[in-house]
Amino acid sequence: MEGMSDRVRAATGHAVALDGVSKVYGKGRRAVAALRDVTVGLPRGRFTAVMGPSGSGKSTFLHCAAGLDRVSSGKVRLGATDLTRMDEKRLTILRRERIGFVFQAFNLVPSLTVRDNVTLPLRLAGARIDRERVREILARVGLEGRAGHRPGELSGGQQQRVAIARALVADPEVLFGDEPTGALDTMTAREVLTLLRRTVDELGQTVVMVTHDPVAAxxxxxxxxxADGRIVDTLAAPTAGQVADRMTKLGAWA
Structure with a gap:
């Protein structure tokens, strides 16, 4: 998680790297700094949670790291690729081919089956659909018997599993989650989090998740x-209690 310079980045195992990243919305007196000189590397094949109080910049952090939003200054890299040098067309292709997204809203197409929702990104990209891989992913997320169902026939947890399968189908370098369990009850949320944990442990997937929930983290x-757009601390091998305790102190640190 440590910061780094351009000179050493190529030798690191970071899936995503932010180098001196700032993001400012508005101009003049109306300007608001959402991120302030953030430098951090997110390790490949690991599960990183991002936390902070409301307005701390965590969603902006995710959007900048994933190429959904342009930084005001600094650099963002996905592997060796500098996102800050790419135009919107190239960024769109990169997000489609190399990044997976899971949001609080499941964003499924109601008229499509589970299988068709999962393969939709591939079809939009004109990519070949490996039906065996689709079958394996549906089995991995526990939906092998639901491939022909539509979202309205599924529970909330099952719909989020479809969203995770859709994010994984193109074998992304990084899976970004923005409050992926925010709309789920406690038991279902834990099932989804266990699934994300397994994708890291069993598949070597890199996961970066914004959350407000210490249990999720x-x-x-x-x-x-x-806090206030800056990284103020990191915690390895976290417990829910440790995370909750750190969150209560963020105001003082900021």
Whole structure:
């Protein structure tokens, strides 16, 4: 999770790297700094949670790291690729081919079956659909018997599993989650978090998840804490209690 310079980045195992990243919305007196000179590397094949109080910059952090939002200054890299040098067309292709997204809203197409929702990104990209891989992914997320169902026939947890399968189908370098369990009850949320944990442990997937929930963060390998747009602390091998305790102190640190 440590910061780094351009000179050493190529030798690191970071899936995503932010180097001196700032993001400012608005101009003049109306300007608001959402991120302030953030430098951090997110390890490949690990589960990183991002936490902070409301307005701390955690969603902006995710959007900048994933190429959904342009930084005001600094650099963002996905592997060796500098996202800050790419135009919107190239960024769109990169996000489609190399990044997976899971949001609080499941964002499924109601008229499509589970199988068709999962393969939709591939079809939009004109990519070949490996039906065996689709079958394996549906089995991995526990939906092998639901491939022909539509979202309205599924529970909330099952719909989020479809969203995770859709994010994994293109074998992304990084899976970004923005409050992926925020709309789920406690038991279902834990099932989804266990699934994300397994994708890291069994598939070597890199997961970066924004959350407000200390229990959710405890499934990660490390937690990155933001306050007022800055990284103020990190915590390895977190427990829910440790995360909750750190969150109560963020105001003082900020």
């Amino acid at each position: 405890s499934y990660a390998d490390a937690v990155l804490f933001l």
